[in-house]
Amino acid sequence: MKEDRTNNLLGKDLRVHIIGAGPASCVAAINLAKAGIAVVIHEQKSDVGSRFNGDFQGIENWSTNMDALEFLSSIGISINFLCDPYSIGTFYGPSMKEYIIRTSRPLFYLIKRGTDSNSLDQGLKQQAIDSGVKIIWNDRIKHSHYQTTIIGTGPRAADVIAKGITFRTSHNDACFGFLNNEIAAKGYAYLLVNKGQATFATILYEDFQKTQIYFQRALETMQSVVKIDIEKPKDFGGFGNFILNQDRNYKEDVLLIGEAAGFQDALWGFGLRYALLSGYLAANSILTGKSYNQMCSEKILPLMEVSLANRWLFAHLGNLGYDKVLKIASRKNDILESLRKQYRPSMFKGLIFQVSKLSYRSRLVDKQCMHQNCDCIWCKHCKESSEFKEALTI
Numbered sequence: 001m002k003e004d005r006t007n008n009l010l011g012k013d014l015r016v017h018i019i020g021a022g023p024a025s026c027v028a029a030i031n032l033a034k035a036g037i038a039v040v041i042h043e044q045k046s047d048v049g050s051r052f053n054g055d056f057q058g059i060e061n062w063s064t065n066m067d068a069l070e071f072l073s074s075i076g077i078s079i080n081f082l083c084d085p086y087s088i089g090t091f092y093g094p095s096m097k098e099y100i101i102r103t104s105r106p107l108f109y110l111i112k113r114g115t116d117s118n119s120l121d122q123g124l125k126q127q128a129i130d131s132g133v134k135i136i137w138n139d140r141i142k143h144s145h146y147q148t149t150i151i152g153t154g155p156r157a158a159d160v161i162a163k164g165i166t167f168r169t170s171h172n173d174a175c176f177g178f179l180n181n182e183i184a185a186k187g188y189a190y191l192l193v194n195k196g197q198a199t200f201a202t203i204l205y206e207d208f209q210k211t212q213i214y215f216q217r218a219l220e221t222m223q224s225v226v227k228i229d230i231e232k233p234k235d236f237g238g239f240g241n242f243i244l245n246q247d248r249n250y251k252e253d254v255l256l257i258g259e260a261a262g263f264q265d266a267l268w269g270f271g272l273r274y275a276l277l278s279g280y281l282a283a284n285s286i287l288t289g290k291s292y293n294q295m296c297s298e299k300i301l302p303l304m305e306v307s308l309a310n311r312w313l314f315a316h317l318g319n320l321g322y323d324k325v326l327k328i329a330s331r332k333n334d335i336l337e338s339l340r341k342q343y344r345p346s347m348f349k350g351l352i353f354q355v356s357k358l359s360y361r362s363r364l365v366d367k368q369c370m371h372q373n374c375d376c377i378w379c380k381h382c383k384e385s386s387e388f389k390e391a392l393t394i
């Protein structure tokens with residue numbers, strides 16, 4: 001690993017350029033701008049959230065003790081977007097037996113992604129603009145020549161794939177989850193309903209070329225137990241990228257944040273908390289001179305390592321194990337504490353991590369290349385790979 005550099009640029013006539021206007025970038029921009037630094041965001045699309053389609057996501061509340069709302073406030077973010085707590089969910093294993101899981105505090109906060117006015121993306125954009133951040137739209141950066149740059153361009157390869165629909169419905173607000181390798185290979189399917197809108201998706205960790213088949217099976221399975229009307233369905237899809245051994249301060253004054261840095265939750269793909277935190281840490285590093293790599297090593301990597309161990313364990317449960325785990329979970333008064341324990345570093349998780357590390361390979365090949373026609377941040381060659389194209393061609 002390169003020697004860490006000091007990013008204390010306060011006092012100089014500094015302008016920070018941020019590539020990409022995703023959640024990680026907006027958090028970095030907001031914190032820098034509030035500290036009086038001039039910030040310019042370069043976004044390749046004409047608006048934020050274009051990678052998404054009004055689909056619901058969750059800011060999870062189990063990987064750390066800090067409640068997600070407190071966490072958002074601690075990184076300088078106010079709630080000007082849909083952010084509804086969910087404390088109960090109905091889950092099904094392969095046997096299709098119903099398990100109700102309750103938590104004393106929210107299991108997650110439901111947020112919306114995309115261009116709708118109440119989405120997380122629009123909320124963060126507004127906070128950035130209000131803080132004085134300049135955003136340049138339709139500005140796809142291929143090579144950055146700016147001196148101080150933060151790169152928050154999102155995932156660079158598909159280690160996990162999502163395929164789903166958003167739709168209108170008259171169903172009550174609800175959360176449903178499905179564990180079954182026939183409908184979500186080593187992953188899960190979920191249905192989230194909020195105020196007449198719904199998101200249904202399947203998440204795959206392998207077998208990407210059969211995404212559409214898994215999705216159809218998942219939809220039929222869900223409809224066999226949930227009586228829900230589906231009006232005006234719209235497709236959406238996406239992917240996630242998990243990388244452990246990335247040097248996030250990989251060039252002088254160039255910091256990688258969010259999924260561009262490979263910050264993801266290997267277990268279930270809940271990468272938002274890492275993305276938001278990394279944006280905050282990057283801003284903090286520029287403002288205080290503290291090492292960004294060091295802060296990531298202390299605050300993000302231990303959780304990612306445990307999440308990789310958890311992924312290995314989860315992938316080995318198989319269909320028989322899913323029902324058993326759901327049965328145990330549904331008997332607990334509050335699953336939150338048990339889930340949190342699963343994210344605590346321990347000797348056992350450390351051992352499993354060593355094993356899981358041996359078998360895990362991100363599909364990203366070259367993590368530092370800045371040239372075209374490769375796996376780099378700028379050209380996203382991986383997106384063009386035949387496996388990926390096939391998976392998202394519907």
Ligand SMILES: Cc1cc2nc3c(=O)[nH]c(=O)nc-3n(C[C@H](O)[C@H](O)[C@H](O)COP(=O)(O)OP(=O)(O)OC[C@H]3O[C@@H](n4cnc5c(N)ncnc54)[C@H](O)[C@@H]3O)c2cc1C
Pocket residue numbers: 019020021022023024025042043044045048049050051056057058059060139140141142152153154155162237238239240257258259260264269270271272273275377378
């Ligand atoms: C379907 C799906 C469901 C998910 N569900 C959840 C969930 O429930 N909970 C959770 O915590 N996480 C979830 N995630 C993961 C979460 O969405 C990501 O971790 C998060 O969006 C990462 O944020 P980011 O800021 O790093 O990148 P992004 O949100 O991807 O933003 C990157 C931005 O950079 C822009 N950009 C890219 N390249 C360039 C360039 N060269 N020049 C200029 N701009 C560029 C893009 O247009 C985009 O606006 C999900 C992901 C998917 C795909």
